[in-house]
Each structure stands twice: as structure tokens, then as C-alpha cells.
Amino acid sequence: MNRRKFLTGVGTASGIALAGCTGGPTESGGDGGDGGSTPTSTPESTEAEATPTESGEGMGNETETDAETATSTSSDPINVGMVYATGGLGDGSFNDQAQQGIQQAESDLDISYNDAQPGSVSEFSNFQQQFASSTDPTYELICCIGFLQESALSETAPDFPDQRFMIVDSAVDAENVASYVFAEEEGSYLVGQLAGMLTTREFSAGAGSTTPDSTSVGFVGGVESPLIQKFQAGYEAGVAAANGDVEVQTSYVGDFNAPTAGREAALAMYNSGADVVYHAAGNTGTGVFQAAQEQGKFAIGVDRDQSITKESFADVILASMVKRVDTAVYSSVEAVVNDSFDGGSTTALGLDDEGISVAYGQQLGSEIPSEVTDAIAESRQSIIDGDTSVPTDPSNV
Known part of the structure; x- marks a missing residue:
């Protein structure tokens, strides 16, 4: 099921830049952006999902709705929001490496994900908050790629205490953020x-x-x-x-x-x-x-x-x-799937673990x-x- 939607900021791209896990991506084989516009769309799924509101428009017997919700939730995949470094995909480097991790997670772990490609640093907060506020779907994890997202995430994370985030290349001191840094x-x-x-x-x-x-x-x-x-x-x-x-x-x-x-x-x-x-x-x-x-x-x-x-x-x-970076993304998603997400932690990856x-x-x-x-x-x-x-x-x- 293809449920991905690419989100981009309007404007000229100019911009920025192995944890222990079972499975994970294998190495095979970017960052930039300026333009202070707002996103063209909100982070949501591209296909209709089987939810209670589809059959009854949110009306009807409360007990039946609860039962339908339980059935729907058990069959729905975990959703992940990807907020890339400015400049987006196609750099053959940083962003593409992160994408490889989420694609491998989709293949191995039966998750679904959506992408956001900010056009400037000023758009990070907007995309982070859109994913965190979304209810159709609800995102169990939001991946923030790149150190320039630290400032925005430091403000966003406390506003959404029940939302799980991860960040690459920086450490954010918040109980709902898992940070990944590299040597x-x-x-x-x-x-x-x-x-x-x-x-x-x-x-x-x-x-x-x-x-x-x-x-x-x-x-x-x-x-x-x-x-x-x-x-x-x-x-x-x-x-x-x-x-x-x-x-x-x-x-x-x-x-x-x-x-x-x-x-x-x-x-x-x-x-x-x-x-x-x-x-x-x-x-x-x-x-x-x-x-x-x-x-x-x-x-x-x-x-x-x-x-x-x-x-x-x-x-x-x-x-x-x-x-x-692919392994950091994969590991964070795997932790959510396994209900072992370690918010408030910082994972350091170097030569010794092939990070x-x-x-x-x-x-x-x-x-x-x-x-x-x-x-x-x-x-x-x-x-x-x-x-x-x-x-x-x-x-x-």
C-alpha cells in the first residue's frame, strides 16, 4: 500500500547538510534550501483508511464505534513522518541516506511513512507541528533529519509531550525525543x-x-x-x-x-x-x-x-x-515498533559499531x-x- 505524500515548501531550494538493532538497512548505492513560504499541503495519507468515520460519519452507537476503532487500530500500520534537511531528496548524500533507512523500515517492519521537504530552516517548526497535530493518520514517530532542526524541535517537542520524535546530528533534551549523533x-x-x-x-x-x-x-x-x-x-x-x-x-x-x-x-x-x-x-x-x-x-x-x-x-x-544515517532512522522506527522507544536518550555512533x-x-x-x-x-x-x-x-x- 503506497501511503506516502511528498510535502515541499514553496521556494528555491538552497540549504543544509549502527545502533544495535535486529535487521536494518544495508549500505548501497542530500541537504540545501531557502524560501520562506508555508507548506503546500498537510502531512496526511494519500489513501483512505478504514476508520469509524468512513462508515457512519462519526455517528451512531458508541459501543459499536469503539469496537470498530479497536479493529481498525489493530490492522493499521505504524505511521512515521519524515522531515528532511532543507533542500530535500536527490542529494546523493545526507537526505538520501536517511530515506534509505525509512524505505528499509517500510519493507521490513510494515510501517507507512510520509515525507516533508522544507525549503528553508524557517519551515522546520511548521512541518514538525503538522505531523504532530495530524489525526488522519496519527504519526507514532516523527524523524527530524539534520542539526539545523534542533532549535525548532526544542520548542515543538514540549508542546506535544505524547508525540515521539527522533533527531539526527543533534541532541535535544526532552523526554519524548531520541537523539542520534555520530563521531x-x-x-x-x-x-x-x-x-x-x-x-x-x-x-x-x-x-x-x-x-x-x-x-x-x-x-x-x-x-x-x-x-x-x-x-x-x-x-x-x-x-x-x-x-x-x-x-x-x-x-x-x-x-x-x-x-x-x-x-x-x-x-x-x-x-x-x-x-x-x-x-x-x-x-x-x-x-x-x-x-x-x-x-x-x-x-x-x-x-x-x-x-x-x-x-x-x-x-x-x-x-x-x-x-x-539510514541505520539511525531504521533503529528509531524499530524501537517504536517493538515498543522500546527510549525518549530522552542520546545514541552515539562511531567506527566501533560501524555507524x-x-x-x-x-x-x-x-x-x-x-x-x-x-x-x-x-x-x-x-x-x-x-x-x-x-x-x-x-x-x-
Whole structure:
């Protein structure tokens, strides 16, 4: 039964950016938005449901209505509302990874879901409240994707104390909110080590090549914030661990859905000698990949294996720092299905539980020297064992 309705804010998209469970999504293979309008429709099902009001318009014998309600409720699936990061689906990264989790939950757990795709940060509160206020259907869980939803949810959650929420990439202190955060710095450290080791040697693969005497790499961020700075800090620390003489160029474009700005930022870095640029910028990162192809250099993706989700750039994508947002979404839905939702909790996911990982590029991964991949594998284990501490603030690198 297809009960999904896509909800979008009117306006120009511009915008933002393994818990223990049985089953769950398997990895296979985005964020942005501006426009201060109100939603075009309310979060509700696209198909009529068997409810008491359909046969009797809410009138009639009270006992019969109660019996009908019990029968209807027992057969109806759990409903989940998805409020994505601004910019919506199709980014091949953050939002799409979240969607993969809810789609897997729909398949495995017999739930139904509806999507909301805000056009700007100002619309988060509106969509959260629409889902929470809905009675046809009633949403047993509302998933809020992205750290920019924290402020709105901190205000929405207390107003709907009986509504269950989850949020990705931030922690909201409320008894009806389950929070999921990630150790982005850990995976970023590993891809930083990769970039640092490759820029100091002669390496060619696919459409890219390094210039060993330049020893420079880059980082392109979306909106500068403590969360994205975790990516930057880990990356810079990994580069430094590989070779302390390697320069890291950094640029924040202020947007998660601005490929042109991402391209310009990356081009400036490549033209200044960078061999590899890593992005934590949602769909802005598409521009980084474009620049890498134009300059015959390399790039590193984020959130999903972008050599798959952005296949046309697979010849320049060395690896991706994969962040299992899909598993966070799936786990929260599974908890509701199993009546084990843990409101007020914060679940931290990192390398040790495969909430964070590195996926080498489908086309270029096999070309990376084993000396490099072996060193990265050793660093991964060292981080898991607690022998290597990774900073979360660039000022501490």
C-alpha cells in the first residue's frame, strides 16, 4: 500500500547538510534550501483508511464505534513522518541516506511513512507541528533529519509531550525525543590520512593524478558550525598524522545546496596546488566533484558511497566517509515498533559499531596502494581501541 505524500515548501531550494538493532538497512548505492513560504499541503495519507468515520460519519452507537476503532487500530500500520534537511531528496548524500533507512523500515517492519521537504530552516517548526497535530493518520514517530532542526524541535517537542520524535546530528533534551549523533571526526581522520598519504606521492588513477611536490589538500564545508567543524578537525588531524608538512586549505561556502559555490571553492584549492579535496557540504559537494574532473584531481565524498550515488564522478572519487544515517532512522522506527522507544536518550555512533566507515571508490579503490589502505586500517583499529584520540575542534589539531 503506497501511503506516502511528498510535502515541499514553496521556494528555491538552497540549504543544509549502527545502533544495535535486529535487521536494518544495508549500505548501497542530500541537504540545501531557502524560501520562506508555508507548506503546500498537510502531512496526511494519500489513501483512505478504514476508520469509524468512513462508515457512519462519526455517528451512531458508541459501543459499536469503539469496537470498530479497536479493529481498525489493530490492522493499521505504524505511521512515521519524515522531515528532511532543507533542500530535500536527490542529494546523493545526507537526505538520501536517511530515506534509505525509512524505505528499509517500510519493507521490513510494515510501517507507512510520509515525507516533508522544507525549503528553508524557517519551515522546520511548521512541518514538525503538522505531523504532530495530524489525526488522519496519527504519526507514532516523527524523524527530524539534520542539526539545523534542533532549535525548532526544542520548542515543538514540549508542546506535544505524547508525540515521539527522533533527531539526527543533534541532541535535544526532552523526554519524548531520541537523539542520534555520530563521531564524524573519526571517519574524517581516516580519509584525511588517505589524502595526506597520496598527496606526497605520485599517484594516478581514473581521471585524476597528484603532483607530489605540491603536498596540499583541501576541505570544503557547507554551513560553518560545530558539527561540520568535527569533519574538518578529524580531516586535518588525519592529514597531519600522515605527513605534518602537508597544507590543508579550508573553505566554508555557507550553504549545503550550492554546487556552483562548491565548484568555485574547490577550483581555487586545486589551482593552489591541492591534489585532493574532501567535502562535508551536502549537494554543494557535487560542485567539488565537478572541479576535480575539470582539473584532473581527486575528491572525497561524504555520508554515502558517492562513487555510487554520484556515479558520473566515480573516476575522481577516491573514497567516501560514510555516515549511517539510514541505520539511525531504521533503529528509531524499530524501537517504536517493538515498543522500546527510549525518549530522552542520546545514541552515539562511531567506527566501533560501524555507524561511521570509509568506503573506497568503486572505480578507484582498487588502485590505491595497499601500503596506504593498510595504514588506514591500522589507524581505524587504533581509534576503536582508544589509542588514538581524534579532535572535534579544528583549534585543537
